Amino acid sequence: xxxxxxxxxxxxxxxxxxxxxxxxxxxxxxxxxxxxxxxxxxxxxxxxxxxxxxxxxxxxxxxxxxxxxxxxxxxxxxxxxxxxxxxxxxxxxxxxxxxxxxxxxxxxxxxxxxxxxxxxxxxxxxxxxxxxxxxxxxxxxxxxxxxxxxxxxxxxxxxxxxxxxxxxxxxxxxxxxxxxxxxxxxxxxxxxxxx
Amino acid sequence: xxxxxxxxxxxxxxxxxxxxxxxxxxxxxxxxxxxxxxxxxxxxxxxxxxxxxxxxxxxxxxxxxxxxxxxxxxxxxxxxxxxxxxxxxxxxxxxxxxxxxxxxxxxxxxxxxxxxxxxxxxxxxxxxxxxxxxxxxxxxxxxxxxxxxxxxxxxxxxxxxxxxxxxxxxxx
Numbered sequence: 001x002x003x004x005x006x007x008x009x010x011x012x013x014x015x016x017x018x019x020x021x022x023x024x025x026x027x028x029x030x031x032x033x034x035x036x037x038x039x040x041x042x043x044x045x046x047x048x049x050x051x052x053x054x055x056x057x058x059x060x061x062x063x064x065x066x067x068x069x070x071x072x073x074x075x076x077x078x079x080x081x082x083x084x085x086x087x088x089x090x091x092x093x094x095x096x097x098x099x100x101x102x103x104x105x106x107x108x109x110x111x112x113x114x115x116x117x118x119x120x121x122x123x124x125x126x127x128x129x130x131x132x133x134x135x136x137x138x139x140x141x142x143x144x145x146x147x148x149x150x151x152x153x154x155x156x157x158x159x160x161x162x163x164x165x166x167x168x169x170x171x172x173x174x175x176x177x178x179x180x181x182x183x184x185x186x187x188x189x190x191x192x193x194x195x
Numbered sequence: 196x197x198x199x200x201x202x203x204x205x206x207x208x209x210x211x212x213x214x215x216x217x218x219x220x221x222x223x224x225x226x227x228x229x230x231x232x233x234x235x236x237x238x239x240x241x242x243x244x245x246x247x248x249x250x251x252x253x254x255x256x257x258x259x260x261x262x263x264x265x266x267x268x269x270x271x272x273x274x275x276x277x278x279x280x281x282x283x284x285x286x287x288x289x290x291x292x293x294x295x296x297x298x299x300x301x302x303x304x305x306x307x308x309x310x311x312x313x314x315x316x317x318x319x320x321x322x323x324x325x326x327x328x329x330x331x332x333x334x335x336x337x338x339x340x341x342x343x344x345x346x347x348x349x350x351x352x353x354x355x356x357x358x359x360x361x362x363x364x365x366x367x
Binding site for chain 2 (some may be wrong): 018069070072075076112115117118119120144148158159160161162178
């Protein structure tokens with residue numbers, strides 16, 4: 001009797017594992033490309049205070065970066081690189097949108113973003129919004145950020161430093177990492193604008 | 196081969212030191228046992244809430260010293276921070292308890308590591324400008340020096356309308 005019970009229990013356990021495996025097993029996602037992983041709908045405020053969505057600038061490829069103006073190093077370095085690459089692209093740079101989404105919307109107002117970004121390249125566009133709207137946008141790009149309190153009421157924000165290259169239809173093409181070789185990065189941007 | 200090469204290097208260094216002592220002095224500072232070399236910062240856009248300062252501190256003394264803080268008339272606050280990158284995520288933290296400069300050793304404040312965090316620059320930093328800072332050490336006391344506003348070698352701080360180092364990338 002005890003044996004029978006043991007066998008039944010084992011059977012139940014096996015069935016359970018079977019169900020768990022079935023549920024957890026990765027199934028092919030019905031999508032034509034990797035585009036379903038990165039990017040998606042968002043609604044934010046631009047550097048002029050206008051409502052913009054992920055669809056506002058479709059028709060041109062876009063480079064997205066998530067950062068904040070209080071960032072002392074990673075963001076100035078990346079924006080500096082982007083400014084140099086825009087120059088190197090020449091007139092092809094006009095075929096590209098560059099969008100900087102603030103992951104510090106509490107401090108980065110549209111006006112602050114505009115002044116900050118235009119010093120690098122007046123074509124750079126800023127995005128901010130409510131903390132919830134920014135979180136939703138970051139989620140679409142699998143971007144990590146985390147507000148970290150410092151002394152007093154001060155804080156900093158840890159954040160991903162990747163550039164996301166999207167095509168004219170808003171599909172993810174490839175990332176450019178923080179330490180990417182500038183020549184490789186420029187080649188990626190040239191390919192993106194079809195230069 | 197080794198001896199020849201090192202002899203050549205020594206000769207070149209001696210020559211460079213004697214020839215460039217004026218240029219070196221413009222950027223390097225000596226305060227007792229401490230030597231501070233190449234203090235610099237990036238140009239900043241208007242409304243930039245922060246700027247990072249970099250330098251190397253050499254301790255030629257027999258006991259360690261500690262960089263515990265500082266100030267600058269060019270910004271609201273000066274702190275010592277550390278940036279780190281983990282899996283593409285940038286983190287930045289104040290350095291707790293100061294930065295130890297070991298006896299006979301040196302510490303570099305450089306991109307992707309330690310830096311002076313200038314919080315609330317009072318004006319945009321322009322290339323060629325000198326930003327005065329005062330750094331306080333546990334033993335050496337407070338020393339004054341200038342951060343030179345420079346484009347980093349990798350063009351990372353490049354901004355339109357500003358002189359950029361040539362030869363790095365073909366630009367037309």
